Amino acid sequence: MSLDRRTLLQTAGLTAGLIALTPSAANADVLTAADPTPPRGKNEGKGPFRKLVIRGVNVIVGAGGEVVGPVDIVVKRNRIDEIIRIDPNAPRRRKPHDADHEIDATGMWVMPGLVDEHTHTGTGNTPRTYAYKLWLAHGVTTVRGVTLAANADAVRDREAGERNEIVAPRIVNYQTPGSGWDGGQVDSPEKAAAWVSWAAANGVDGIKFFGDRVYGRPEIEVMIAEARKRELGTTMHHSPPIYKQLNAVESGRLGLGTVTHFYGHFESLLKEGREHPKPPGYDYSNEAARWRGVATVIDYTYPPGSPQWRAYLEEQLENKVNFGPTFGVYLAGRDLARVRGLDWHPRFALPTIWDFWEPSPQAHGSFYYDWTSEDEASWKRFYQQYFQLIHDYKEMGGRILGGTDPGFIYNLYGFANITELEMLREAGLSALEAIEAMSGNVAQALADPRGERPEYGTVRPGMYADLAVVPYNPLEDLKVLYGTGATRLDATTGDVRRIGGVQWTIRNGVVYDAKKLLADVADMVKAQKAAGACSNVDPDWSTYGPCGGSAGADIPPPAKPAARPTIPSRP
Ligand SMILES: [Zn+2]
Numbered sequence: 001m002s003l004d005r006r007t008l009l010q011t012a013g014l015t016a017g018l019i020a021l022t023p024s025a026a027n028a029d030v031l032t033a034a035d036p037t038p039p040r041g042k043n044e045g046k047g048p049f050r051k052l053v054i055r056g057v058n059v060i061v062g063a064g065g066e067v068v069g070p071v072d073i074v075v076k077r078n079r080i081d082e083i084i085r086i087d088p089n090a091p092r093r094r095k096p097h098d099a100d101h102e103i104d105a106t107g108m109w110v111m112p113g114l115v116d117e118h119t120h121t122g123t124g125n126t127p128r129t130y131a132y133k134l135w136l137a138h139g140v141t142t143v144r145g146v147t148l149a150a151n152a153d154a155v156r157d158r159e160a161g162e163r164n165e166i167v168a169p170r171i172v173n174y175q176t177p178g179s180g181w182d183g184g185q186v187d188s189p190e191k192a193a194a195w196v197s198w199a200a201a202n203g204v205d206g207i208k209f210f211g212d213r214v215y216g217r218p219e220i221e222v223m224i225a226e227a228r229k230r231e232l233g234t235t236m237h238h239s240p241p242i243y244k245q246l247n248a249v250e251s252g253r254l255g256l257g258t259v260t261h262f263y264g265h266f267e268s269l270l271k272e273g274r275e276h277p278k279p280p281g282y283d284y285s286n287e288a289a290r291w292r293g294v295a296t297v298i299d300y301t302y303p304p305g306s307p308q309w310r311a312y313l314e315e316q317l318e319n320k321v322n323f324g325p326t327f328g329v330y331l332a333g334r335d336l337a338r339v340r341g342l343d344w345h346p347r348f349a350l351p352t353i354w355d356f357w358e359p360s361p362q363a364h365g366s367f368y369y370d371w372t373s374e375d376e377a378s379w380k381r382f383y384q385q386y387f388q389l390i391h392d393y394k395e396m397g398g399r400i401l402g403g404t405d406p407g408f409i410y411n412l413y414g415f416a417n418i419t420e421l422e423m424l425r426e427a428g429l430s431a432l433e434a435i436e437a438m439s440g441n442v443a444q445a446l447a448d449p450r451g452e453r454p455e456y457g458t459v460r461p462g463m464y465a466d467l468a469v470v471p472y473n474p475l476e477d478l479k480v481l482y483g484t485g486a487t488r489l490d491a492t493t494g495d496v497r498r499i500g501g502v503q504w505t506i507r508n509g510v511v512y513d514a515k516k517l518l519a520d521v522a523d524m525v526k527a528q529k530a531a532g533a534c535s536n537v538d539p540d541w542s543t544y545g546p547c548g549g550s551a552g553a554d555i556p557p558p559a560k561p562a563a564r565p566t567i568p569s570r571p
Contacts, residue, residue: 030531031127031524033149037157037166038129044167046101048077048509053099054469056086056106062458063440065432067475073110074099075465078509082461103504103511105469111435112459113141113169113466113507114417115442117324118235118260118403121148121413124353128157130524131406132168134348134414137483137517139468141507142170142456144403144446146208146235146260151180155203164510167517170456170466172446174206174235175199177215177223185214192219196226206233206449209256211242211263220246224255233257233449235324238264240284243275249312252319258401258445259316260324262386268312269301276300287367291333292375295382304388313389317398322445324401325390327423329411333379336368339410341544343484347522349412351533354545357410358538368409391428400429401445402438418481431475468514469504483518 031038051074058069072094074082086094121131128149135143148154148171158171177186181198184191192215199207207227209220220236227234235258236251248264259265270276276297283289302308316323332339345354359369394400402424404416411419417438424434443457456464472480479486480500488499502514525546534547543549 030527030533031129033122033125033127035127036153037127037132037160037168039165040167045164045507045510045512047506047511048164048465049075049099049101051076051081051096051099052101052103052465052506052509052511053096054103054105054110054467054506055094056104057108057110057469058473059083059459060109060111060432060435060475061440061460062112062436063444065436067432070106073459073467075506075509078465080459080461080463080465083459101511103469105503107471108503109470109473109475110459111139111468111470111474112439112443112457113468113505114139114402114435114438115142115144115446115457116140116403116406116417116438117144117258117322117401117442117445118326118405119143119145119148120405120407121145123407124350124356126350126353126407127524128153129167130350130521131413132166133517133521134412134483135169135417136167136414136505136507136512137502137514137521138414138417138481139470139502139505139514140169140414140417141466141468141505142172142443142446144172144174144206144235144442146174147176147179148173151175151202151204158203162508164508167512169507172205172233173203174208174233175204176208176210177213177219180204186219186223187214189218189222192222193226196223196230196232200230200232204232205446206235206257209234209236211237211239211246216242217245220251221254224251228255228449231450233446235260236264237261238267240275240290243267247274248321249315252316252321255319256321257449258322258324260403261326261405262330265312265323265389266297266301266385269308270297271300271302288370291367292378295333295375295378298382298385301385304385304392309389309392313393313396313398316393317396320399320448322399322401322441323390323393324403325386325424325427326403326405326420327383327386327390327427328416328419329405329408330379330383331411331419331423332368332371332409334376334383336371336376342410342412342415344412344415344482345410345545346548347546348415348483348518348525349546350525351528351537351546353407353412354542354547355533355537357408358541358545387427390424394429394433399441399445400424400433400437401442402434403442415482415484418478421478421481425478431478434478435474465506465509467506468502469506470500470502472500483514 054073056070070086072084121128154173160166161168186192186195234256247267248259249268278293281289282293360366361369404420406413406416421434440457443454447454456466483501485498485500505512505514537547
């Protein structure tokens with residue numbers, strides 16, 4: 001999402017949600033985006049251990065299509081030390097015998113901790129710890145923040161996380177040009193170079209570009225070149241105002257690391273011009289019209305399989321550009337009712353983030369207030385070509401990165417990672433390729449700017465012990481990774497049960513009980529409700545959310561809230 005929009009929406013969330021919370025600000029259980037991440041409590045995770053053994057597992061390695069097992073995994077402190085094949089003739093006398101912690105995971109599956117290429121926190125004024133716990137509960141052990149939070153907060157959490165002092169995934173800190181320093185906006189090539197120099201010295205790992213800021217192609221060109229010199233990564237959301245100057249293939253020529261979202265790909269494939277004709281009523285500042293207009297680009301581009309289509313992908317491959325499709329964040333476009341009615345919202349969506357997502361003609365980003373079946377049909381057509389593009393790039397050897405852009409449009413942290421895996425599967429990647437796209441591939445893309453091999457993202461000796469242990473085989477059904485599980489018929493009783501969810505997430509050698517992390521999040525939701533956060537949620541809209549469509553037993557009956565404040569339109 002664009003930061004403009006994000007900021008505006010945060011403002012919307014703040015105004016709409018947190019005023020209601022002010023009377024209970026004394027309630028220490030209710031944290032906000034501005035609060036520091038609380039220190040890791042005594043009962044939050046065990047370890048790291050001198051020696052930890054995980055017994056009897058099958059392993060999805062995370063690269064090269066490799067699956068091995070059954071094995072025992074030996075972890076020393078925060079690194080995988082050995083992966084030992086189990087000898088079927090001596091199953092009981094397995095080494096090592098001196099572990100100070102053992103996990104009997106016989107028959108379970110271990111995969112690399114997931115690595116998300118595109119993350120944020122703070123939408124709806126939600127605290128970072130909320131996102132962190134939902135990520136870890138879904139086996140996500142590293143996130144590239146683009147941006148995760150203000151630079152000082154992201155750096156502080158990254159360092160504290162590496163010391164296991166907070167409960168959080170590894171943080172890779174990308175920042176937008178001009179953020180963090182006191183040098184003002186980046187509006188010239190000179191300032192662009194100066195900011196990159198400042199960023200490299202102030203804990204920034206890479207740069208996130210947008211297309212609708214004061215900087216344009218000349219500044220972006222300088223920043224990519226400077227970033228490469230200083231071993232920083234780069235990723236770009238080609239927002240439409242940049243199309244006149246840059247599309248995705250041109251950014252690839254400049255040396256961009258990742259094209260994130262769909263923006264810019266199809267503009268590189270136009271038969272005519274640099275932008276496609278827009279439907280009547282198109283207005284970039286009117287988000288409903290804008291989202292409607294986006295999906296019609298495919299009526300003006302060279303079709304899948306054409307020489308131009310192949311030439312585009314071949315050039316991106318030649319330039320080693322990574323594609324981060326973030327399919328899931330656009331799901332409302334093709335099926336609004338589905339994303340509003342997801343199983344996990346009532347228990348795990350904080351009322352303030354729910355309020356932030358609700359459709360509204362006043363709040364920017366809530367584009368779906370009069371979304372029609374015609375709009376959904378248009379987006380469904382668009383998705384087919386977008387899937388095809390990503391699939392074809394993968395087939396040619398291009399690197400696909402799994403990312404979620406969470407916190408926007410009913411896309412909830414952690415749960416969104418599993419949805420993205422399912423959508424990569426829908427695009428034609430195998431389940432194994434989807435998991436690799438969100439582990440080994442992202443880890444490699446993050447290490448590339450330094451010319452290094454990654455230290456996480458695959459389950460191999462020497463790597464950090466960043467692992468997810470799952471009772472069921474995710475290659476047979478990715479849904480077993482959802483915190484709310486998957487449904488299965490119990491053949492003996494005839495009962496339909498929920499099964500699955502990640503059992504343990506191991507991050508930097510610390511073993512977290514994933515179910516307990518989910519329970520912590522459910523408690524945060526309860527605490528916010530108790531503090532009155534539902535009083536501002538419009539009952540006409542919120543049937544499937546945490547506040548219910550009418551007063552629940554634990555919620556005071558909601559008075560119909562006043563009209564949402566009008567948010568000033570974007571500059
Ligand atoms: Zn984003």
